[in-house]
Amino acid sequence: MDYCPHTQDDIKQMQAAIGVAGIDELFADIPQKFRLKQIPDIPSALSEQETVSVMSDLARKNRLPRFSMTGAGAYHHFIPAVVGHIVGRTEFYSAYTPYQAEISQGLLQAIYEYQTMIARLTGTEIANASMYDGASAMTEAAILCAKMSGKTKIIAARSVHPEYRQVLQTYCRANGYTVVELAYDPSGQIDLNALQNELDDQVAAVLVQSPNFFGIIEDISSVADAAHKKGALLVAGFTDSTSLGILRPAGAAGADFVVGEGQSFGNPLNYGGPYLGIFAAREKFMRRIPGRLVGATEDKLGRRGFVLTLQTREQHIRREKATSNICSNEALCALAAGVYLAALGKNLRKLAELNIYKTQYLKNKLLELAGWREVFSAPVYNEFVLSCPDAKKVNEKLKNVGIIGGYELQKDYPELKNSLLFCATEMISKNDMDIVTEIIK
Amino acid sequence: MELIFEISKPGRSATDISKSDVPVINIDDAIGKKYLRNELDLPEVAEIDLIRHYTNLSRRNFGVDLGFYPLGSCTMKYNPKVNENVAALPGFTGLHPYVDADFAQGNLQLIYEMQKYLCGIFGMAEFTLQPAAGAHGELTGVMMIKKYFEKKGLKRRVILIPDAAHGTNPASSALCGFEVMELRSNSEGGVDIEHLKSLMTEDVAALMLTNPNTLGLFERNIEQVAQIIHDQGGLLYGDGANANAFMGKTRPGDLGFDVIQLNLHKTFSTPHGGGGPGSGPVGVSKALMDFLPVPRIVKTGDNYSWSEKFPDTIGRVRSFYGNFNVIVKAYTYIRSLGAEGLKRATEMAVLNANYVKERLKPYYDLPYDRGCMHECVFSGKRQVAENGVHTTDIAKRLIDYGYHPPTIYFPLIVPEAMMVEPTETESKETLDTFCEAMIAIAREAKENPDGVKNAPQTTPVTRLDEVLAARKPDVCWKKP
Numbered sequence: 001m002d003y004c005p006h007t008q009d010d011i012k013q014m015q016a017a018i019g020v021a022g023i024d025e026l027f028a029d030i031p032q033k034f035r036l037k038q039i040p041d042i043p044s045a046l047s048e049q050e051t052v053s054v055m056s057d058l059a060r061k062n063r064l065p066r067f068s069m070t071g072a073g074a075y076h077h078f079i080p081a082v083v084g085h086i087v088g089r090t091e092f093y094s095a096y097t098p099y100q101a102e103i104s105q106g107l108l109q110a111i112y113e114y115q116t117m118i119a120r121l122t123g124t125e126i127a128n129a130s131m132y133d134g135a136s137a138m139t140e141a142a143i144l145c146a147k148m149s150g151k152t153k154i155i156a157a158r159s160v161h162p163e164y165r166q167v168l169q170t171y172c173r174a175n176g177y178t179v180v181e182l183a184y185d186p187s188g189q190i191d192l193n194a195l196q197n198e199l200d201d202q203v204a205a206v207l208v209q210s211p212n213f214f215g216i217i218e219d220i221s222s223v224a225d226a227a228h229k230k231g232a233l234l235v236a237g238f239t240d241s242t243s244l245g246i247l248r249p250a251g252a253a254g255a256d257f258v259v260g261e262g263q264s265f266g267n268p269l270n271y272g273g274p275y276l277g278i279f280a281a282r283e284k285f286m287r288r289i290p291g292r293l294v295g296a297t298e299d300k301l302g303r304r305g306f307v308l309t310l311q312t313r314e315q316h317i318r319r320e321k322a323t324s325n326i327c328s329n330e331a332l333c334a335l336a337a338g339v340y341l342a343a344l345g346k347n348l349r350k351l352a353e354l355n356i357y358k359t360q361y362l363k364n365k366l367l368e369l370a371g372w373r374e375v376f377s378a379p380v381y382n383e384f385v386l387s388c389p390d391a392k393k394v395n396e397k398l399k400n401v402g403i404i405g406g407y408e409l410q411k412d413y414p415e416l417k418n419s420l421l422f423c424a425t426e427m428i429s430k431n432d433m434d435i436v437t438e439i440i441k
Numbered sequence: 442m443e444l445i446f447e448i449s450k451p452g453r454s455a456t457d458i459s460k461s462d463v464p465v466i467n468i469d470d471a472i473g474k475k476y477l478r479n480e481l482d483l484p485e486v487a488e489i490d491l492i493r494h495y496t497n498l499s500r501r502n503f504g505v506d507l508g509f510y511p512l513g514s515c516t517m518k519y520n521p522k523v524n525e526n527v528a529a530l531p532g533f534t535g536l537h538p539y540v541d542a543d544f545a546q547g548n549l550q551l552i553y554e555m556q557k558y559l560c561g562i563f564g565m566a567e568f569t570l571q572p573a574a575g576a577h578g579e580l581t582g583v584m585m586i587k588k589y590f591e592k593k594g595l596k597r598r599v600i601l602i603p604d605a606a607h608g609t610n611p612a613s614s615a616l617c618g619f620e621v622m623e624l625r626s627n628s629e630g631g632v633d634i635e636h637l638k639s640l641m642t643e644d645v646a647a648l649m650l651t652n653p654n655t656l657g658l659f660e661r662n663i664e665q666v667a668q669i670i671h672d673q674g675g676l677l678y679g680d681g682a683n684a685n686a687f688m689g690k691t692r693p694g695d696l697g698f699d700v701i702q703l704n705l706h707k708t709f710s711t712p713h714g715g716g717g718p719g720s721g722p723v724g725v726s727k728a729l730m731d732f733l734p735v736p737r738i739v740k741t742g743d744n745y746s747w748s749e750k751f752p753d754t755i756g757r758v759r760s761f762y763g764n765f766n767v768i769v770k771a772y773t774y775i776r777s778l779g780a781e782g783l784k785r786a787t788e789m790a791v792l793n794a795n796y797v798k799e800r801l802k803p804y805y806d807l808p809y810d811r812g813c814m815h816e817c818v819f820s821g822k823r824q825v826a827e828n829g830v831h832t833t834d835i836a837k838r839l840i841d842y843g844y845h846p847p848t849i850y851f852p853l854i855v856p857e858a859m860m861v862e863p864t865e866t867e868s869k870e871t872l873d874t875f876c877e878a879m880i881a882i883a884r885e886a887k888e889n890p891d892g893v894k895n896a897p898q899t900t901p902v903t904r905l906d907e908v909l910a911a912r913k914p915d916v917c918w919k920k921p
């Protein structure tokens with residue numbers, strides 16, 4: 001398939017206008033010894049029909065499960081039909097970053113609405129137009145705290161998603177910051193005593209996630225108090241954004257930054273990406289936060305309009321003094337999230353409630369099995385941890401009938417042997433859950 | 442247009458939630474009131490109003506499917522629809538990243554082959570597809586450079602960056618703790634070799650070079666540049682944003698680049714999405730392979746799986762594996778075009794840019810009058826001198842003619858810059874009518890400058906007050 005409209009005639013005329021006899025003359029600046037004859041290792045071109053055939057074959061090499069009980073940072077939620085229809089409009093998806101505001105009012109307004117909804121959901125005053133994912137959003141918040149304070153120590157709860165902590169480590173290593181990991185207590189929440197002990201005047205930020213990786217809801221106010229007493233900022237994260245529909249937002253409980261993964265808002269699982277980094281903060285940090293910001297303003301006739309604002313924070317203006325290097329973000333995923341939130345409205349709470357009912361049912365059913373125990377005691381949202389006689393065997397049995405079991409925790413938490421992290425969203429039925437216990441028995 | 446909040450009415454909803462098929466429990470008891478929120482302030486609209494709202498918003502947005510979008514450095518080429526269809530296949534959209542490798546062999550094969558294809562196209566030894574965007578790729582590349590020297594027991598503090606470079610280059614370097622030193626360009630638009638020689642010491646870790654550069658010009662002295670860097674033990678980083686200029690004609694790996702990042706949403710036709718999602722693969726030479734982010738794909742026989750067994754890795758730069766669905770579209774594009782198609786894309790892109798350059802150079806100042814590659818840079822200096830018409834005015838007037846303006850005020854080394862990148866997917870007719878519009882505007886700038894200064898006149902809003910937006914930022918709507 002070829003998308004170049006050029007006919008032989010076009011090429012002749014254009015070459016004449018330029019004053020070259022052939023295309024190769026246009027590449028004269030490339031030294032002879034570096035000129036390539038043919039790109040190696042690429043299969044021959046395909047017609048459109050062949051392309052569809054080849055790609056369909058490749059897609060068929062994947063196996064979709066009957067259903068899945070794994071969350072652990074990416075969640076299977078129902079996406080209302082309206083989302084796909086809106087983000088599939090080419091006026092949105094084939095557009096560039098809205099630097100030319102007059103012809104980008106559509107996207108700018110949609111993102112302004114998204115920013116507003118996110119600020120309200122997180123209990124903060126400002127939200128940016130997106131980061132890459134929850135991990136990088138949390139990491140950039142931590143780095144920002146370090147930069148603002150000049151302090152180099154960051155405390156991260158071990159119950160923060162393992163991959164988020166790995167990303168944090170990668171960025172901190174590059175900048176000479178130290179990450180101290182903090183234990184959880186038997187309830188599954190962050191160990192507040194350990195936190196008090198670790199906090200000193202060298203700590204830039206405390207990172208906590210709620211619900212945390214174990215599904216446990218954290219007591220954000222207590223963590224915020226402890227951190228602020230020692231002059232540290234609190235970065236509160238989340239991985240299933242639907243939790244914001246029912247849980248008290250971290251922003252209302254004292255967090256300075258509320259960051260996390262927005263994939264649950266209208267974005268498919270997509271084998272890990274593209275996802276949506278949500279980044280929200282207290283108003284006082286507005287001129288320091290990374291990422292694009294849409295602001296409302298007026299045109300010459302006093303009509304309301306929207307523009308990218310406070311661009312002096314960004315790389316294209318401040319270069320090495322920019323607050324981050326982020327340029328392209330996840331705009332279309334943010335649009336999907338905005339449409340999702342507008343579609344659900346207050347029903348987001350009903351959706352979250354449904355997740356809780358399903359989760360309690362699954363947990364109770366699994367606890368009927370011999371030798372299965374609750375590992376933690378604090379309340380959960382839609383994920384929980386249970387220990388069992390043989391975690392590997394459980395998942396094998398389920399896999400054999402096309403069901404994805406729980407996430408095995410031992411590789412990330414060696415102390416949690418034979419423990420599985422289960423997730424139940426609105427997508428799993430009572431029937432599904434009844435089948436699970438039958439299979440494991 | 443009203444905001445979604447302004448058309449909300451309590452009691453309305455655009456989607457419903459299924460009734461529970463499991464017992465309903467008392468959530469106040471189960472979780473505890475102190476962990477629950479009291480209010481939920483989200484829009485309440487009926488589906489028809491939601492659809493009308495967003496559909497009308499879309500009609501106030503300009504995408505490449507509507508018209509010519511010659512944004513220099515962005516490669517706004519046409520987004521093939523077959524890529525969109527393929528990427529929507531449930532096999533690609535439906536898998537959780539943590540499924541067992543047996544469930545995801547199709548995805549893993551795609552990623553593995555994509556890495557291989559990119560190695561072939563760009564002459565690198567291995568690629569990572571983990572970074573989510575070009576800037577993210579730059580950061581990843583700079584982190585690997587840092588680790589490379591750490592492993593040798595060296596601490597090099599400086600990265601050299603040309604004055605014409607994209608802002609993400611110095612920003613990424615700074616985010617990694619490097620000191621940035623600016624390298625001058627010469628009168629031909631290439632790197633000032635003497636300045637480079639004076640700056641290149643054993644404290645310099647790397648030179649970050651965009652080739653062709655942001656002026657659309659190929660670095661004629663690339664061999665010498667690479668040698669100067671390598672002779673002092675430094676590394677040559679390539680910003681591959683302009684890869685559309687050389688696919689099938691030359692390869693950064695062959696030119697001496699040790700690490701490069703690409704932009705799939707530029708060169709490989711994936712949609713820009715209004716600012717994202719993109720994808721920023723990073724390719725490296727053998728010397729840097731060990732430092733690539735994990736996890737990495739391994740192939741054993743016909744079986745693919747993820748492995749983290751790479752002790753010298755820089756770690757992860759994001760969760761999961763990358764912007765996978767974007768990679769699916771780029772992979773589809775490469776399979777569809779084949780080697781010949783990629784070369785043809787480059788050839789036609791360069792032909793188009795040179796054609797526009799020739800047609801417009803009598804009317805706009807051309808700071809570097811030599812063969813350009815896939816983009817060309819003009820200066821609005823003449824129009825400013827004549828009647829005080831700035832590049833910004835010309836850009837806004839182009840909107841009235843139905844075009845998205847080119848990139849303006851970049852690169853910084855050209856005053857009143859206008860960077861035009863047509864891409865290969867535009868026909869001669871489109872280029873001709875665009876040039877005619879630019880020529881008409883040049884005439885208007887002479888004869889009716891106020892008309893240009895007051896543009897655009899045909900859009901839903903006139904020019905917006907950016908000063909007000911920055912002075913009194915309103916980034917979150919408050920009920921009046």
